Amino acid sequence: MAGNTFGTIYRLTSFGESHGPAMGGIIDGMPAGIGINLDEVQRMVDRRRPGLTRGSSTRQEKDRVEVLSGIFEGKTLGTPIGFVVRNEDCRSEDYDHLRDVYRPSHADYTWQMKYGIRDHRGGGRASARETLSRVVAGAFAMQALRLLGINIIATARQADDELEHAREQGDTLGGAISCTITGVPAGLGEPVFGKLSSALAAAMMSIPAAKSFDMGAGRALTTMRGSESLDTMRMVDGKVHFDHNYSGGVQGGISNGNDIYFEVGFKPIATLMRDIPAMDSQGRAVTIHPRGRHDVSAVPRAVPVVQAMAAHVILDHYLLNKTTHL
Amino acid sequence: MAGNTFGTIYRLTSFGESHGPAMGGIIDGMPAGIGINLDEVQRMVDRRRPGLTRGSSTRQEKDRVEVLSGIFEGKTLGTPIGFVVRNEDCRSEDYDHLRDVYRPSHADYTWQMKYGIRDHRGGGRASARETLSRVVAGAFAMQALRLLGINIIATARQADDELEHAREQGDTLGGAISCTITGVPAGLGEPVFGKLSSALAAAMMSIPAAKSFDMGAGRALTTMRGSESLDTMRMVDGKVHFDHNYSGGVQGGISNGNDIYFEVGFKPIATLMRDIPAMDSQGRAVTIHPRGRHDVSAVPRAVPVVQAMAAHVILDHYLLNKTTHL
Amino acid sequence: MAGNTFGTIYRLTSFGESHGPAMGGIIDGMPAGIGINLDEVQRMVDRRRPGLTRGSSTRQEKDRVEVLSGIFEGKTLGTPIGFVVRNEDCRSEDYDHLRDVYRPSHADYTWQMKYGIRDHRGGGRASARETLSRVVAGAFAMQALRLLGINIIATARQADDELEHAREQGDTLGGAISCTITGVPAGLGEPVFGKLSSALAAAMMSIPAAKSFDMGAGRALTTMRGSESLDTMRMVDGKVHFDHNYSGGVQGGISNGNDIYFEVGFKPIATLMRDIPAMDSQGRAVTIHPRGRHDVSAVPRAVPVVQAMAAHVILDHYLLNKTTHL
Amino acid sequence: MAGNTFGTIYRLTSFGESHGPAMGGIIDGMPAGIGINLDEVQRMVDRRRPGLTRGSSTRQEKDRVEVLSGIFEGKTLGTPIGFVVRNEDCRSEDYDHLRDVYRPSHADYTWQMKYGIRDHRGGGRASARETLSRVVAGAFAMQALRLLGINIIATARQADDELEHAREQGDTLGGAISCTITGVPAGLGEPVFGKLSSALAAAMMSIPAAKSFDMGAGRALTTMRGSESLDTMRMVDGKVHFDHNYSGGVQGGISNGNDIYFEVGFKPIATLMRDIPAMDSQGRAVTIHPRGRHDVSAVPRAVPVVQAMAAHVILDHYLLNKTTHL
Numbered sequence A, B, C, D: 001m002a003g004n005t006f007g008t009i010y011r012l013t014s015f016g017e018s019h020g021p022a023m024g025g026i027i028d029g030m031p032a033g034i035g036i037n038l039d040e041v042q043r044m045v046d047r048r049r050p051g052l053t054r055g056s057s058t059r060q061e062k063d064r065v066e067v068l069s070g071i072f073e074g075k076t077l078g079t080p081i082g083f084v085v086r087n088e089d090c091r092s093e094d095y096d097h098l099r100d101v102y103r104p105s106h107a108d109y110t111w112q113m114k115y116g117i118r119d120h121r122g123g124g125r126a127s128a129r130e131t132l133s134r135v136v137a138g139a140f141a142m143q144a145l146r147l148l149g150i151n152i153i154a155t156a157r158q159a160d161d162e163l164e165h166a167r168e169q170g171d172t173l174g175g176a177i178s179c180t181i182t183g184v185p186a187g188l189g190e191p192v193f194g195k196l197s198s199a200l201a202a203a204m205m206s207i208p209a210a211k212s213f214d215m216g217a218g219r220a221l222t223t224m225r226g227s228e229s230l231d232t233m234r235m236v237d238g239k240v241h242f243d244h245n246y247s248g249g250v251q252g253g254i255s256n257g258n259d260i261y262f263e264v265g266f267k268p269i270a271t272l273m274r275d276i277p278a279m280d281s282q283g284r285a286v287t288i289h290p291r292g293r294h295d296v297s298a299v300p301r302a303v304p305v306v307q308a309m310a311a312h313v314i315l316d317h318y319l320l321n322k323t324t325h326l
Helices: A038-047 A090-100 A108-115 A121-126 A128-147 A160-168 A196-204 A218-223 A299-324 B038-047 B093-096 B107-116 B123-128 B128-147 B160-168 B196-205 B220-223 B300-325 C038-047 C093-099 C108-115 C123-126 C130-145 C160-167 C196-205 C220-224 C299-324 D037-045 D090-098 D106-115 D121-126 D128-147 D161-170 D195-207 D218-222 D300-325
Strands: A009-015 A022-028 A081-086 A151-158 A175-182 A212-217 A232-238 A239-242 A258-264 A276-280 A285-288 B009-013 B022-028 B079-086 B151-157 B175-182 B211-213 B231-235 B239-241 B260-266 B278-281 B286-287 C011-015 C022-027 C081-086 C151-157 C175-182 C210-215 C231-235 C239-244 C260-266 C276-280 C284-286 D011-015 D022-028 D082-085 D149-157 D175-180 D212-214 D233-236 D239-242 D260-266 D276-280 D285-288
Touching: A009 D195, A022 A128, A022 D011, A022 D022, A038 A128, A038 A299, A081 A128, A081 D082, A090 B211, A108 A121, A121 A128, A128 A151, A128 A299, A151 A299, A151 B022, A151 B079, A151 D022, A175 A196, A175 A299, A175 B009, A196 A212, A196 A258, A196 A299, A196 B196, A196 B211, A196 D121, A212 A218, A212 B196, A212 B220, A218 B175, A218 B211, A218 D218, A232 B278, A239 D218, A258 A299, A258 B220, A276 B231, A299 B107, A299 C299, B009 C022, B009 D082, B022 C011, B022 C022, B038 B128, B079 B128, B079 C081, B107 B123, B128 B151, B128 B300, B151 B300, B151 D128, B175 B300, B175 D195, B196 B260, B196 B300, B196 D090, B211 B220, B260 B300, B260 C239, B300 D300, C011 C130, C022 C130, C038 C130, C038 C299, C081 C130, C093 C123, C108 C220, C108 D300, C123 C130, C130 C151, C130 C299, C151 C299, C175 C299, C175 D218, C196 C210, C196 C260, C196 C299, C196 D195, C196 D212, C210 C220, C210 D161, C210 D195, C210 D218, C220 D212, C220 D260, C231 D276, C260 C299, C260 D218, C276 D233, C299 D106, D011 D128, D022 D128, D037 D128, D082 D128, D090 D121, D106 D121, D121 D149, D128 D300, D149 D300, D175 D300, D195 D260, D195 D300, D212 D218, D260 D300
Parallel strands: none
Antiparallel strands: A009 A022, A022 A081, A151 A175, A175 A258, A212 A258, A212 B211, A232 A239, A276 A285, B009 B022, B022 B079, B151 B175, B175 B260, B211 B260, B231 B239, B278 B286, C011 C022, C022 C081, C151 C175, C175 C260, C210 C260, C210 D212, C231 C239, C276 C284, D011 D022, D022 D082, D149 D175, D175 D260, D212 D260, D233 D239, D276 D285
16 A cells, blocks of 8 residues: 555565665566566666666666566466565765755655655665666566567657757756557456556556656547547458557557557656755755766666556456456 | 456445446545535536536436435444435437447447447446546545645636537547646655556546546656756745646655646547447448437536546545554 | 455445445456346345344344346346345334443444444444345355355354243353355465465454354364374375365365365354443443344354355455466 | 455565575555664564474574665665565475475465466475564564554463474474454454454464464353353543453454454464375375474464564554544
């Protein structure tokens, strides 16, 4: 209930502060008997590592995923998969000057108001470093989904030269990520509150810095007429064919067998590499100048996170849908 | 798990097919000892009734909410509040021709694929009539929130003349609803997966026909720079003041005490009052011409639904936040 | 979370005060396409009605179950099944003298301490009349289980003459109910916390007046040696055969294919038909003499409740187990 | 849903196979700002260690609890507390002969039927070694409860000489553990399905080898009369006093402020140090002679587990009860 578990049947519970000993999590509900390639899990984690994408922080973490349970002789046991990733390159002293400061558009103030205590180092639990655990759970999910013929592709909408330009100015950028899921059978999604579109929205809007979600044609549909936005269907060669896919593969909250697609919008990262007007815990105005390592945009490294969360949602709903019939 | 329950502490479980005997639900987790004005609940339900707003269906339902439990001598008992609303004006025969037909951009096909059976009359459980139960739960929540000084305003973005124009052409329209929540204290929302923004997105995207969600400045942030989108803060007269509110009152998933605002986009209603190309269960192309009573746009009647779901989420998170401290 | 929902996949949410307008509930997660005999549901409800078993109260309720959704042309839709049972024969004035009184071994005092308000009439929500909703959900579950070859038998351990003797003295009796479930396949139950034995214990101990639970040989095992309590197994005619069943058909929390059996113990009903020393809300000693209609023992009418809760647990775990494999 | 999470607000999710790399878990929902003594957590874990109590296995594990998150400068952050305990002294080769064998009254067969795969070494996930994580979560809970004036005492009912006698014969024993919780305020527990007695039963019956549960006077009440089992109450020195406590401090599922007490019965350990008739995966009768290290009785080492689970339930319900009022 405290918000660190995601999913109904396929569930990730995660832990970890950015500058604490480790990040990690427990995946519960992974079906039994599935062959797992742990190198592939590591490769997906590597894709969100700092320093590997343009516009990302230069923090050097090995981010080695250590799996502690749930796999036996290369296969899933059906038992929980515990994993940890050590936090190795923590320059916690970079954050000493932030101990009593609330940075604007950060979680410092809200966290303090909620808990009355916080780990100020590197954002603590509010750091996007927590997405590491999501990627691990998503990487496992993707291996299960592949056996079902389901694949997930995510692409960033952001130009490399924009990133460089903003970096030179000590500024940051927003951006968006599109995601397409192919091979999903018709029938996934639970009405009324468990719609697939609702679950995807919840998953994506839980990613740090996510501020908008469009299902299918999304916002474009708000200014369209019904007559120009119907996903008409017909049989072609004995298979159901949709002439359009404005709805993004989900109708009435349930997948229709067409490609599922959506877009997630991200705000610019709030940590600028220039003077920032802030407030301290006594209400005094202070100016901070970040010394840590920070990304110019959340988007490049968020791509595997979006993919991971999408995989999580689809596997979860695939399993849930098995209970629809006796 | 089958998707008919919403909320964690304050929970609505709903039931009802559009042309079955009744709609209804159970509200569990309502705090004890709160004085309830049932007339006010009825008035909020009336606001989503067909026939009362321009561009809405002419179905005449009294939609009287009958409360069956949980209230004693005008106050909540802390026990579940059961309620029913009878379905009285059902011209079920209007739907006979749709028994074996999958209307495009409707839930007919997806529902059939999922369950292998469906109530085809008036959309069955997939009808937006289910939102009636949401409005009841939201109306109760709003009375509790008012005691806390929290208010919720929702406004449709859609011109009346557009509605009339589309109706004349037998066409339908999309649209959007903005919602602002005032008086929310700082500290509501559960990191990591239970962010307030994620919970609001899930709530809104579960409303029939919702296709996009923008938190705060939302999508506009994707093309902004960090330097132009910081919600800087300072003390004014001993109170925290935010110079801007791009984030929509939520930072790191937790409310910051500022107004919370977001926008929900809706697709056009898929039932046009003209010939619609459809497919039957044998895969044959058929043309249907709707005879039922249908809205031109989901937006006018969805306003109290958005408001209700927002109230539900805020009350739920208010209660949940009480467990943060011993 | 407020405790009025039971089950994970197959879920009952119930509502209703004993002397309010109605009792009822919503069954969510019932698989789709199952033919339902509603008369049979009614007959099971009739078995827990007052006045039909020896030693029971003389309250005359018709207790007609009205199903409001989820069934279409005789089959389950996979949508929630809403139902209500009106409270018709309420002599609420019988309870006026109890408005400010805490009866010993009743929920009056604890309810008041928890909520600060309560419906004192007939026990309000704490009345065993709430079990009516459990029986409805259990009756639906039993029809699904029967299709799987699973049957549930429950028997009271209590002599009729004891009941009569106690009644004459205005006294009440405890007792116990044994339950056996046949036809359960091996593999149901979720380690570690979701053991089938744990789920059955939770279900049974949630029944009003339940005070003990024995799984299989139960307490007898506490004084046995390992060498005399092994459920040794061998193949007989190509099928696994257990020489004993001390464990009650559950090992390591998972069903082994053998009969599942357990016993539930009930305390005597706390309402005696004689002078009872009580305390009022001002802390004054008072003597009450019950005027309502009360059972001599909870056991006879609890038999269908035990059966219903057992059916609920088994169907829930049957559905949950479907998610163990991809 | 796969059963590895316990609790509603205060939640433990655990992982680990007996002979895998590590055991561990995540505690979510721990209130913020609580000073934690980690040595005390370790000491409680030590109490369930093998080799430290009479009648226990001689496996030598250091069982050092490493806390990875959620604590900052000696206080809880309100964020999840991740922890791991390495499995160091695994003589996995002791279990090679059991790879294809189903030991009677063990989880080998049921696990294989459920998952189609299992880690046969040392019982894998079905080993009572999983209770280590429960003790960690319980030890944290106890430190929070102590601040509220709530204490938990558990005592084994088993004679040392019986243990020695059984050990000499290569036999094992059942037994029981009594538990008393003092200082619980009136009002904890959620009707109808979330009764405190039901939650305690679920918690205790999820402990390996637990076979019976008695709440308060428990089974003794089944043969008593109402007139001899009332917990009459009166004011003494301005405080509510109960003349008896047959109900074990819980009435109508809610605590009444009196001591809470219950008893858990355990079956004898199924691994005898003598020839045991078993069956292999081909259905052939085999005789095994255990070589691992095994306890004579589950009871001595289960004492801190019972205590831990009791603390978990009480803290969870304490937090849950905070949501009863606005």
